[in-house]
Amino acid sequence: MSESRLTDSKINSDLLAPVNKPGRGWYATVTVSALVVAAALGALVYQFSNGLGVWGINRPVFWALDITNFVFWIGISHAGTLISAILRVTGAEWRRPVTRCAEAITVFALMIGALFPIIHLGKPQLFYWMVPYPSERGLWPNFRSPLMWDFFAINTYLLGSIIYLYLPLIPDLALLRDKSSGLFRRLYGALSLGWRGTQLQWDRLERAVRVMAVIIIPVAVSVHTIVSWDFAMTIRPMWHSTMFGPYFVAGAIFSGIAALILAMAVIRRVFRLEAYLRPVHFNNLGLLLLTMSLIWFYFTFSEYLTSWYGNAPEEMSVFRSKISGPYASMFWASVICCFVIPAPILAIKRLRTIKGCMIASALVVIGMWLERFLIIVPTLVQPRLTFNWGAYRPTWVEITLTAGTFGYFVLLYALFTRLFPIIAVWEYKEGLPLGEHGEPTVVDLTDAELERA
Amino acid sequence: MSKDTQPEKPQWAMVIDLDRCTGCEACVVACRVENNIPVVGPEEAAKGRSINWIRVERYFEGEFPDVKAKFMPVLCQQCEEAPCEPVCPVYATYHTDEGLNAQVYNRCVGTRYCANNCPYTVRFFNFFDPHWDAPLEKSLNPEVSIRGRGVMEKCTFCIQRIRKGEDKAKDEGREIRDGDVVPACVQTCETKAMYFGNIADPESEVSKLSRSNRAMRLLEDLGTKPKVIYLNKGD
Numbered sequence: 001m002s003e004s005r006l007t008d009s010k011i012n013s014d015l016l017a018p019v020n021k022p023g024r025g026w027y028a029t030v031t032v033s034a035l036v037v038a039a040a041l042g043a044l045v046y047q048f049s050n051g052l053g054v055w056g057i058n059r060p061v062f063w064a065l066d067i068t069n070f071v072f073w074i075g076i077s078h079a080g081t082l083i084s085a086i087l088r089v090t091g092a093e094w095r096r097p098v099t100r101c102a103e104a105i106t107v108f109a110l111m112i113g114a115l116f117p118i119i120h121l122g123k124p125q126l127f128y129w130m131v132p133y134p135s136e137r138g139l140w141p142n143f144r145s146p147l148m149w150d151f152f153a154i155n156t157y158l159l160g161s162i163i164y165l166y167l168p169l170i171p172d173l174a175l176l177r178d179k180s181s182g183l184f185r186r187l188y189g190a191l192s193l194g195w196r197g198t199q200l201q202w203d204r205l206e207r208a209v210r211v212m213a214v215i216i217i218p219v220a221v222s223v224h225t226i227v228s229w230d231f232a233m234t235i236r237p238m239w240h241s242t243m244f245g246p247y248f249v250a251g252a253i254f255s256g257i258a259a260l261i262l263a264m265a266v267i268r269r270v271f272r273l274e275a276y277l278r279p280v281h282f283n284n285l286g287l288l289l290l291t292m293s294l295i296w297f298y299f300t301f302s303e304y305l306t307s308w309y310g311n312a313p314e315e316m317s318v319f320r321s322k323i324s325g326p327y328a329s330m331f332w333a334s335v336i337c338c339f340v341i342p343a344p345i346l347a348i349k350r351l352r353t354i355k356g357c358m359i360a361s362a363l364v365v366i367g368m369w370l371e372r373f374l375i376i377v378p379t380l381v382q383p384r385l386t387f388n389w390g391a392y393r394p395t396w397v398e399i400t401l402t403a404g405t406f407g408y409f410v411l412l413y414a415l416f417t418r419l420f421p422i423i424a425v426w427e428y429k430e431g432l433p434l435g436e437h438g439e440p441t442v443v444d445l446t447d448a449e450l451e452r453a
Numbered sequence: 454m455s456k457d458t459q460p461e462k463p464q465w466a467m468v469i470d471l472d473r474c475t476g477c478e479a480c481v482v483a484c485r486v487e488n489n490i491p492v493v494g495p496e497e498a499a500k501g502r503s504i505n506w507i508r509v510e511r512y513f514e515g516e517f518p519d520v521k522a523k524f525m526p527v528l529c530q531q532c533e534e535a536p537c538e539p540v541c542p543v544y545a546t547y548h549t550d551e552g553l554n555a556q557v558y559n560r561c562v563g564t565r566y567c568a569n570n571c572p573y574t575v576r577f578f579n580f581f582d583p584h585w586d587a588p589l590e591k592s593l594n595p596e597v598s599i600r601g602r603g604v605m606e607k608c609t610f611c612i613q614r615i616r617k618g619e620d621k622a623k624d625e626g627r628e629i630r631d632g633d634v635v636p637a638c639v640q641t642c643e644t645k646a647m648y649f650g651n652i653a654d655p656e657s658e659v660s661k662l663s664r665s666n667r668a669m670r671l672l673e674d675l676g677t678k679p680k681v682i683y684l685n686k687g688d
Contacts, residue, residue: 050581051579051580051581051582051602051603052563052578052580052602052603053497053502053580053581056500057580058500058501058502058580059501059502059503059568059574059577059578060501060568060574061501062565062568062569062578063565063569117564120564121562121563121564121603122561122562122563122564122565122578122579122602122603122604122605123561123562123563123603123604126562127562129542129543129560129562130542130543130562137560139543139544139560141542141543141544142539142541142542142543142544144539144540145539145540145541145542145566146540146566147540147542147564147566148542151542230566233540234536234540234569234570235536235570235572235675236569236570380569383572383574384572384573384574384672385510385527385572385573385574385671385672387508387510387511387512387527388510388574390501391501
């Protein structure tokens with residue numbers, strides 16, 4: 001038996017290692033990200049006590065980094081849906097070590113994205129006025145407002161993706177219960193809902209996961225469509241576009257896959273999971289990322305070409321500010337980050353290594369953030385009455401909050417890996433070939449694959 | 454979205470004669486005093502945080518030295534099909550049966566969505582708590598509420614004066630007529646470039662002027678049906 005062979009107990013100890021002994025890298029990550037989050041909390045307290053004037057927003061730029069971060073993080077959240085749900089539904093076997101990484105991204109990115117519509121309010125303490133309940137104000141919320149659609153869409157998606165993360169976690173929670181003691185045993189015991197691994201329980205779990213996988217796909221598509229409608233439903237030049245729905249969904253899946261590749265690469269390195277997150281996973285996700293990059297370019301090209309060809313004056317002023325005006329450097333940086341560099345890296349097999357995929361993904365995440373910013377701000381800077389044209393420059397408060405979102409994401413993700421196995425143990429084992437006596441058995445790693453990493 | 458308007462209610466409208474406007478900005482000052490508009494100071498104003506429910510936009514025609522300045526007072530257009538209204542999630546802005554686009558400060562949570570969807574950029578946000586340098590706080594109008602931090606505000610067509618005029622007409626047992634309601638900007642206009650009245654009454658001055666062939670509406674092709682009508686020679 002060579003050393004690269006995996007046994008059942010080795011799988012358990014490998015995949016539960018992050019939970020049992022996280023290592024120095026984990027503590028460093030948590031410390032740094034917690035410090036960033038603390039800084040952002042400070043900025044938030046400062047903002048709440050002084051008013052939104054501490055941001056760079058003004059008239060006419062009423063939305064800027066707040067909504068950029070909102071759209072960006074809701075976009076990142078689409079990682080879990082596509083990879084996990086679509087791959088589950090289509091029965092793609094290679095998905096097994098990937099699903100939970102993806103599902104966790106969805107939940108945490110959504111939590112962060114959904115913060116912004118609350119903290120960007122003039123009166124954040126009154127955000128619950130969007131909840132339709134028979135209130136003392138005798139007033140229902142306005143269901144015609146895209147912000148209301150947002151409220152329902154995001155809550156549905158958050159609830160759905162928490163369930164979708166939780167269901168496949170149950171057998172692993174039972175495993176953790178059986179392997180832990182004291183307080184954690186009680187915690188995992190309660191969370192595993194009395195899982196015994198009977199055939200009936202497996203049947204029900206699999207049916208529930210299948211149903212959720214099917215349900216979550218249209219929910220995810222609708223969420224980013226509705227986010228795009230916050231803009232498309234208005235009559236602002238270069239917002240009022242019929243293709244914003246699919247354009248935003250494609251961009252969301254695009255940035256989501258990039259975030260997933262980055263997360264997987266980090267997990268693989270930090271927790272020494274090279275035997276599980278293998279080059280084939282990065283190769284396949286890299287191909288998906290390539291597809292989305294091409295789709296993104298196609299959408300962007302169509303969007304800008306039609307604006308330019310239509311040549312309406314208000315549209316053209318926004319168009320020019322992006323192509324050759326004050327926002328040109330950001331615009332072309334976004335095109336380079338989302339298409340010009342990643343597409344060749346991902347298209348050429350020799351470059352589509354783990355490192356290549358990481359570089360492409362990091363660029364895509366940056367490029368998609370820029371793209372969200374460029375959708376929002378240039379339109380707002382140039383209202384129809386040219387007398388009111390403005391400018392926008394973020395303040396340290398907005399920048400700290402933006403950094404804080406990344407810190408918070410890393411922190412939540414790190415804490416998750418400490419509490420739960422980031423690779424689904426049972427799902428991984430389920431995919432192993434059966435041995436002579438029907439037991440899940442060892443698997444051979446192709447050493448060539450390991451070397452290529 | 455069509456609004457149900459009751460024909461028996463007055464429909465308030467304003468007419469602004471651009472050929473008479475000298476750009477003196479007396480209307481801006483009058484509005485500020487009447488409606489308790491906070492003073493944000495030069496630094497905040499430079500950042501684009503000033504609040505002016507009415508402003509005089511300047512547009513220049515021709516090349517130096519043959520430059521002609523054109524002035525256009527712009528205030529909330531009180532659109533009949535107001536783009537700001539459907540997007541508000543909490544009904545802070547809504548359409549009254551007198552054709553006004555009303556803003557309820559106590560409902561507003563400050564999403565600023567209305568301002569983003571206003572093609573005229575006439576909605577204002579309170580970025581900070583309102584402030585008046587002493588002794589300006591002593592001159593506040595008791596009939597107009599102070600807006601707190603975090604809410605939107607905009608021109609109301611001097612709703613407090615509308616209510617007063619309507620009450621007077623009711624007390625005297627008659628229909629509303631020209632002169633009952635005069636908003637602060639109209640009252641103060643030196644060159645009498647502004648008119649205000651009930652456009653539902655075909656005999657009112659604004660009705661007659663709105664039928665003039667000099668009449669036009671701002672960004673008319675957007676279909677917002679503004680209730681502010683501009684008169685312009687058109688040359």
